Amino acid sequence: MKEQQVTLVAVDDDSATLELIKEALEGLEGMDLQIHTTTDPDEAVDLILQKQADIAVLDLVLPGRDGMQLLEAIVQKSPGTEVILLTGHYSTDSALEAIQKGACDYLTKPISIADFRLRISRLAAEAKRRHEALKLDSEMFSTHRFEGMVGQSPLMRDLFARIRRIAPHFRTALITGATGTGKELVARALHRLSPVSSGRFVDFNCSAVVESLFESELFGYVKGAFTGAQSDRMGLFEHANNGVLFLDELGDTPLNMQSKLLRALQNQEIRRVGSPVAHKVNVRVIAATNRNLPKMITEGTFRDDLYYRLSMVELKVPRLAERKEDVSLLVRHFLEYFNEQYGKNIRGLTPRAQATLSRYWWPGNVRELENVLGAACMMAQDSMIDVRDLRETIKNPPTPAAAEDGENIVPLADLERQHARSTLKRMRGNKVKTAEALGISRATLYRLLEEVEDEDPEARTG
Numbered sequence: 001m002k003e004q005q006v007t008l009v010a011v012d013d014d015s016a017t018l019e020l021i022k023e024a025l026e027g028l029e030g031m032d033l034q035i036h037t038t039t040d041p042d043e044a045v046d047l048i049l050q051k052q053a054d055i056a057v058l059d060l061v062l063p064g065r066d067g068m069q070l071l072e073a074i075v076q077k078s079p080g081t082e083v084i085l086l087t088g089h090y091s092t093d094s095a096l097e098a099i100q101k102g103a104c105d106y107l108t109k110p111i112s113i114a115d116f117r118l119r120i121s122r123l124a125a126e127a128k129r130r131h132e133a134l135k136l137d138s139e140m141f142s143t144h145r146f147e148g149m150v151g152q153s154p155l156m157r158d159l160f161a162r163i164r165r166i167a168p169h170f171r172t173a174l175i176t177g178a179t180g181t182g183k184e185l186v187a188r189a190l191h192r193l194s195p196v197s198s199g200r201f202v203d204f205n206c207s208a209v210v211e212s213l214f215e216s217e218l219f220g221y222v223k224g225a226f227t228g229a230q231s232d233r234m235g236l237f238e239h240a241n242n243g244v245l246f247l248d249e250l251g252d253t254p255l256n257m258q259s260k261l262l263r264a265l266q267n268q269e270i271r272r273v274g275s276p277v278a279h280k281v282n283v284r285v286i287a288a289t290n291r292n293l294p295k296m297i298t299e300g301t302f303r304d305d306l307y308y309r310l311s312m313v314e315l316k317v318p319r320l321a322e323r324k325e326d327v328s329l330l331v332r333h334f335l336e337y338f339n340e341q342y343g344k345n346i347r348g349l350t351p352r353a354q355a356t357l358s359r360y361w362w363p364g365n366v367r368e369l370e371n372v373l374g375a376a377c378m379m380a381q382d383s384m385i386d387v388r389d390l391r392e393t394i395k396n397p398p399t400p401a402a403a404e405d406g407e408n409i410v411p412l413a414d415l416e417r418q419h420a421r422s423t424l425k426r427m428r429g430n431k432v433k434t435a436e437a438l439g440i441s442r443a444t445l446y447r448l449l450e451e452v453e454d455e456d457p458e459a460r461t462g
Contacts, residue, residue, distance in 0.1 A: 006055070013059065071085065085103050148188065172285045177319070182317055199244065204245065218264075220238060251289040253302075360394055
């Protein structure tokens with residue numbers, strides 16, 4: 001894989017400081033670092049956007065421009081850029097303010113060359129990994145597509161393999177899975193790979209039709225069969241002849257219709273409402289449901305013989321939470337789609353946005369991820385989606401009803417903040433020692449303590 005170039009923009013009114021920065025960073029081991037400098041704070045944001053800077057080194061005190069305001073402008077317009085602030089007058093309050101406003105680090109002049117090189121080297125390595133991950137995601141995306149679906153997880157690879165084996169032979173199939181997992185995509189894949197791929201794919205939502213119209217929708221009717229039947233009408237079984245009929249939300253099929261549906265599947269013939277004549281049809285039927293059909297059988301709301309007829313071939317579509325390794329590929333898939341829809345060029349997600357998505361449990365599955373990214377793409381003002389572009393329910397999700405076993409789940413972010421606060425107390429308020437003890441940077445510690453500082457006066461010491 002070709003080495004990715006990392007771009008840094010340094011902003012300082014002192015040209016000697018800019019030369020020092022360039023000299024200090026020359027020849028960083030393993031880094032193809034491209035450095036741009038400017039003494040004009042008014043052109044800094046444009047330069048950062050133009051060069052798609054991964055890192056910005058910014059002097060806090062600039063002529064005619066407040067460094068904090070410039071920091072906010074950079075974070076707002078280029079959220080993928082990591083910003084290091086330089087200042088000749090260190091204070092805990094200004095450092096904390098800078099971190100809270102989006103800076104990743106805060107250094108005091110005169111800077112230590114060795115320390116500065118180390119920090120930039122770490123940030124450049126992270127940026128390089130992000131570049132390579134984006135490229136790898138793009139390459140993997142093209143090789144992990146299957147009939148409109150995307151996945152590299154073992155569960156999805158197994159599903160793809162089963163679809164390939166089943167498609168040439170099935171007469172009936174049952175697809176199960178939670179809402180939003182992509183059951184219709186599986187059904188369409190079966191159709192495209194089947195011997196009747198040139199025939200129609202006719203879909204019917206069993207939950208969207210009132211019970212009195214169910215039979216006429218599926219089997220059709222003849223003129224005069226009931227009030228309003230002005231002429232003969234073909235049903236969906238006949239319309240799907242020599243093709244596939246997809247029965248979505250099968251669990252909502254009225255009980256009295258289930259026996260008629262079973263008869264049509266067994267005999268491959270239908271009788272229009274009001275007609276004594278039966279018609280032969282050649283239809284492959286795929287049904288899908290998010291309901292627990294075996295449980296419905298025990299409750300007497302679903303026929304066991306219909307279930308056994310349909311479930312000779314059963315395909316289970318996993319929840320997104322069961323295949324989290326596919327999220328990055330799905331993100332790439334949806335970004336490509338929404339870029340085309342909205343005329344944008346969004347390259348990916350900032351680390352903060354990626355972390356936010358990774359912590360979420362996706363109860364709405366792939367459909368929810370699609371909706372979240374669609375909204376984020378509309379909101380994004382930069383080439384990267386940031387946390388601010390995500391819905392509030394994703395950034396601050398309600399505690400999942402863990403729901404199933406009655407236990408409360410504490411979000412990971414809350415646990416991290418609690419642990420940081422308790423460690424800070426044990427270190428008597430010394431933030432340097434606390435960061436070392438936790439094995440994190442000061443910037444990360446400041447983020448964790450962002451809310452704690454308002455809650456705990458002891459956290460302000462040191």
